[in-house]
Every structure is written in structure tokens, then in C-alpha cells.
Amino acid sequence: MSEQALPQAMVAAPPRQRAAIPFGVMLAISWLVFMVGVALLADVIRPYGITTMDLRARLQPPIGFGGDWLHPLGTDELGRDVFSRLVESIRMSLLIAFGATIIAAVFGTTMGFLAAHFRGWVEQAVLMLIDFQASMPFLILALSVLAFFGNSLPLFICLMGLYGWERHARISRGLAIAANAQGYAAAVRQLGAQPMRIYMKHVLPNIASTLIVAATLSFPEVVLLESGLSFLGLGVQPPMTSLGNMVGYGREYITRAPWILLSPSVVIVLTTLSVSILGDWLRDRLDPTLT
């Protein structure tokens, strides 16, 4: 007993609309690709080591302001090449930002799923943690932890990773509860699937787009947070260098050699701007009512 056979054309799905990517978003994506490229190829691009000092060439201005091609972005007070340090800083800051965002996403999503799956007191505990995290300015919390535990890079990355987990937790909990209540998750559970399978194979892929958008919100905020802390001297410690770090050092020489802090500042602003633009566009594209 088969259905009425409808003409093939009527049954075929409508072609997907391919919207053109706006110019601004293209620029943002290009900048980000450029940044990632620089970070990956840092060792190859960098003409000098980050601690290589050239004491005869201290505080040299960049190209166009009296400097030469030997040090295209100038040098700092110890004769270290600003360009090389910038490249290395980009790698460090991006590494921290990616690492932290991924940690926050994984931790937050897991907590959200745990809360949605077990309900009861587990959920209440998670909600309380979320409220606690959301009610304190993270910078103050981070400063406290750094004061108590000192500073080492792995600890620092984990600390940054705690930023924004509550956003992911809220989202994944809400969406998992909605999926669990009725719908595909309940149906698959009814088929006899283990909870792990339900979450990994069904719930997670379906909420991935929303989580990605949330991650693009956290990413620039982590960059700003890390650079702020490094600027204060409490983040990435020397001899390692990061964007905020460089701005912090450059502050001393703001009158004599402003280029030291300007290049990392520009990179910070452009990077956070690009990710924000990309995130906004993704959010519009992946709007839940459309997918």
C-alpha cells in the first residue's frame, strides 16, 4: 500500500538559500585567518628572538617615523624587536584565548547536561554555581585566585577557562531540558538508548550552533580579560610575552616611544572586533527559528 506518487519536482526539497557574506564580515574573517596564520607560523615569521637585545638600537621608531626595515615596528627599551615580540604575543594570546574558550565550553556544556539529566539537587547545585559566577565580576574573582595561588601558565589558562562557562551551562541546560521533555531525545531514550548516546549523538549536534555562537561571545572577552591581567603584570609573566604584557611594558615609555604599546593595542582591538562581528553574523545566520 503505497502513497499517492506525487510528481518528483513537488516532492524535492527547496534549494537552500546561500546568502552573500557581507563585506564587513569578510574583512573580519580575513583578519582572523591572518591572526591564526601568524600564530601558527610565529617561529618562521619572527626575524628575532623575543629576548634578543640590541642595545645599540634601543627605542627605535617604526618604519615611516624614522626607523628602518631592520626593525619594522621599532624596538623597545632593551633593543628588542617589537615586531618579533608582537608575533609571539599574538600566538600566546590566541593560545590562551582558544584554550580558555574550549575549556569553558566543555566544562559549561557538561555541567549543563548534568543539571538537565539528573535534575533534583544536582541541578540546584549547578544553578547555584552559575548564579555565583554570574554575580561576581570575574576580574575580581580571578585576581583573588591569582593572589592565593600564585601564577603559572597552566593555572592561568585554567582560570581563564572558568570565564564564561556559566553561559554555556545555561544554554546547554535549557536546550537539553527542552529536548528531554518531549521530542527526539525522549524518543531515542524510548528506543532503549543509553544516556551517553542520547547526549553525544543527538542533543549535542543539535545545540552545537548555539554553543558556537556563545563561544564567539566569550572569545573576545577572554582576550580582553587576559590582556587586562597581563597589562597589570598579573597575567602572563616574563620572559613569556602576550599582547597585554607588551602594553604594560610599553606604558613606561608612552612619552618617548608610544609605538611599543600601540601595535599590540591595535591587534587587540582588531581581533576582538573581528570575532564580535563574526559572532553577530553567525547568530543571525544560525537563528534558531530558521534551522
Next chain:
Amino acid sequence: MSLLSLDGVSRVYATRRGLFGRPVPVRAVDHVSFSVAPGRTLGIVGESGCGKSTTGRVALGIERPSEGHVMFEGAPMPAPGTPGWRHMRARLQLVHQDPLGAMDRRLTVAAQVEEPLEIHGIGDKTERRDRVAALLRDVGLRADLAQRHPHELSGGQRQRAVLARALATDPALLVADEPVSALDVSIQAQVINMLTDLQEARGIAMLFISHDLKVVRQISHEVAVMYLGRVVEQGDPEAIFADPLHPYSRALVSAIPVPGPRRIERVVLTGDPPNPADRPSGCAFHPRCPVAVAACAQVVPELRHAADGRLVACHLVPEASLLKAA
């Protein structure tokens, strides 16, 4: 030997009025007993809120009964979420009202129909693929639809896909909770016919839950009418439809639109629809019953055998103590 049997099953929810009110127990299902024989269909009808969906869920083991027992294939139903319960899913399945919600919109129909086979480890890759193709044929879905996504199908096609998925592990019992309520009338008929054909071919027992009497009549070998969590009448469908004994069944049956002169006078119920949180005393139907007497407000009527073997829970229907049980 019955396949599924419920014995004195009740399901009570604890709810609260407002934030600081006393907890109020809500009896969604109240002392329901019935059994389903292999290869036969039991239809359950009633209004929204009468507890039929909850009964279906308890029968499947998705919820634990607060009182009573559920036995499936001679063994007690394991607690939900346990490995035993999960294994049993291969033997009984659920189809419910919203096929779009029941499917993952990211996966193809074929992948989803195959999923139960994956979960229960049935067959290898090629065997599973063949089985999926056979299932799709059985439910009347064209093979090229298998690679589509659920939102690209029509409502009727989706429901067939859900059905194919439910049948993948060759279950002994299928619980269908309003499976055709969201479909157009013409498609309803097709799907109902398909269900009866499948039942004949595979010998599947069915628990068919619906508020739509016409549909239930077509497909059931036995019908139970529920009101506020209790079964008020149970028996042969044709008998109940031709001559409903319980006043509530009378009202339901009389509301079915029929062409030509009516056989049964239209009974219009007065009063508010039932609220399980606020059960009337005695017979739950008495506030709306056109023929209620004083006893109805005081004593809860038990299910007793009536003249032709039916079970009826009404003080006004004489018990046939001389006839044997149907």
C-alpha cells in the same frame, strides 16, 4: 496468556497549589486493570486529562505506577532507566502524536529507522540496511525518501517513518498515543489501514490511545473508556458504540457526527471539564451526569460485568451476576 497486563495500577502526582500551598495529590490514573492479548488491539478513549496518555506511559514502563503492577510477557516491568528496561525496549515501542518532534531533524530518515537496530546490536551493517529498506516498504514509504530529513516529508510520511522506526526491532507490543490526531482525515484512514495490515502480518499487539472514537472503533478488538483516571466502560467496540451503557460513553458516542437520523439522542454535557486535582466525591462523573442519583455522590462505582459481558462502572447499570466473564 496476556502479553501486557495492568493490575490495579494507579499513578499519583504530588503537586502544589502556589508556592507555599499544601501538596495536593493528583490521581492521574486510578485503579486501572486490563490486559492485552498477543496480536490484539485494546483501544483507550477519553477526553484530555482523563489519564489515557499516563496509562500508556505506565504500561510502557516509562513511569512507575504508584500502586499496582505492570506485567509484560509474564515478567514484572523493570524500573525506567535500568539496563533491563532498556533491553525490553526492543519488545515494546511507542508511537505518539508529534512525528516531527519525535525525530532528530539533523539525521536522515534511514539513519533514524536504523537506530534501534544499532542500539540493540541487531545484525551487521548490510543486514541492517536491508532491514531498513524492508521496513520502509512495509510502511509504504518510497525508497528515495529514506535519504531525506524529517522536515522534508509530509505529516503522513513522517508518521510512517516513526512507525518504521518503532517496528525495527520487531516488537510484540506497540503503544500508539494519538498517532493520527495531527494528520488530515484522508491520511488518517490510510495510516489506520496500514496499522491493521501490519498487525495481521506481524502479529503485533496494540494499545491504541485516542480521543477520536471513529478511529478507535476501526482498529480495536476491545475498547476501554476512561474518565478522570478510571475505566468506566470496557468491552467489545461494536457493542459499546451501538448501545453505550455508561452515561459518559453515551455522551461520547452521541457526539459522533453521523449522516442521516440519529440512533442515539445527542447528549450534551453540562458543567466544567474534569480537573484531576479536584476530584468530585463518589463517582467522578456525577456533577455532569444527566441521570445521577444521590448514591452517585457518595460511593465510587466499581467495574462490574453487565448483561452482555461488558464491564461498566455505574450504579445505575444492573450487574449481571448470572453471566460468566467475557
Next chain:
Amino acid sequence: MLRFVATRLGRALLTITLVVTFAFIVLRLSGDPALIIMSPDAPPEALAAFREAWGLDEPIWLQYLKYFTAILQGELGQSFRDGRPAIELVAERIPATLMLTLPALALKVGLGIPAGMYAALHRNSMTDRVVMTFAVAGFTVPSFVLGLLLVLVFAVQLGWLPSGGQDGWRSVILPVIAMGLGGAGVLARFTRSAMLEVLGQPYIRTASAKGVPWGLVVRGHALPNAAIPTVTVVGFMVGSLMAGAVVVESVFSWPGVGRLMVVAVANRDLAVVQCILLLVSATMVTSNLIVDLLYGVLDPRLRGTAPAGGGH
């Protein structure tokens, strides 16, 4: 209504308790509290007295209780560096910080909200785009970069304003701008979308169709409804004020609580850090509470009692 206030108050107290607990846990985890709160070279008798006072040899829940009561009494330990009670050190810097944070808040609200509303009312006009561009710049440019740029332009190049220190009314200008401009941008963006959402509602069209002058529609209908989410965001900004103060005070060498925090963290002067942490959380919780209560006042929908009837 009473229930509403009670639950909010309860939640506020719970959060403060959590923060104190957090501080307690972190303090215990990071080493011997006696050595930490007092300095490592305090005389052994002082350490022993401290241990006794804080009950460090007693079961952990008793320690927690004592810790809690000590905090309530304002006993927060002494600073490493100059031995004065931490709470004194912090308290004397609060006025300096307020001198920056309050004008900054005023700037955020006074600039951000009107800008956002104007942008919403003149959607897609040139002004709208300009406002939005500035707004985006507001949250992508970190406050320390903004601060340094301001110093570079106004102090170094133009020499109009001092580059740091607390020194007369002129020295307030740049720090306040650095702290407030970013938040003004965020608030402008938020107000704009809140306004746009309200303006798109059917009741606005109805009022306008009834012949009510547009200005009155905006003032009487749009603004009060857009105010509700805006108030919430402003409340949250109080928290970020503190975080902003930390950074900006360092950029401008401003002797406030923020700067003290940075110095204390660098020196691991934990008594001071703990004190500031508790101060900030108390401020945040209070402001959240006020926002919650204000929310209840502004939004009549929240004021009603919960409807009777069981759950689903």
C-alpha cells in the same frame, strides 16, 4: 509582594554566604592561613595566638563558623606591608574610588541610554550608524587601551590634562572617560535593541494609530517598557565598575581600592585581597537586590501572587 521581596533577599544572603565560603575554601587550600594572614615573619607567639583565635586546630566546620563570625565583626586580618588592619586600608581608599566610579556610572547612563534611544528612534539614519559604530568600539576597545590612548593624545601630545595621579579636578577627567565610555557603548547598544523591540510591539502601533502624538507615545509607552530590561543591565554594570576601576586606577596611578587590589595581589597580601573581595561582593549583591526589587516595582506583571492550581 512580600514573598517576592523575601525570596530576593534570601537569594542575596545566599550569594554572600557563597562568596564567604569561596574565600574560606580558597584560603584553606592555598596554605596555612596563619602564615598567610599574618606575615611569615610574625613572632611564633602571634602565630599561635592567631591559630587559637581562628581555631585552626579544630574541626573544619567549627573553623568555618569562627571565620564567618570574624568576618561579620570586621576582623579581616592585617596587611603584610604595613601591619595595619586590612579593613582600614581598604576603607580609606574607598572615597578615591568613588570619585571615579560614580561619575563613570553617570557617564555610562547619561550618555549611553539617550544615545541608544535616539539611535532606536531614528533607525538606520546616519546618526544611528555613527552611534552604533562608537558603541561597538566601546566594548571592543579595552579600558586600559582607551585610557592609554587618552593619555597619549591629551596628556602627552596636547598637554591639556595630567597623565596620572589624584591631583585636582583635571586629573579626574581622563580616568572617568576611560572607565565610562566603554560602558556607555554597551548600554547604548542594549538600549537601542530594547527600544526597537518595544517599538515593534503592537500596542505602540495601536497608540500611534489612535492619533496619540508620537512624542507622547514614546514617553508614555515605549520608554517605561524599555526601562525594565535597561534597569537590569545598569544594575549589572555596577559590578563591572569595580573591575573597570582595577584597571583604570592602575593606568592613571589613581590611589583607589582598585589599585590597592592590584598591589595586594602582586604582593600576595591576602588579608587585603580577601577584604576587597568581600567588599566587592557585598556591593554587587546589594545592587542586584536593588535591581531585582526595582524590577518588581517597574514591571507590574511580576508583582502579582503566583496563580493557584497544581503543577503541570
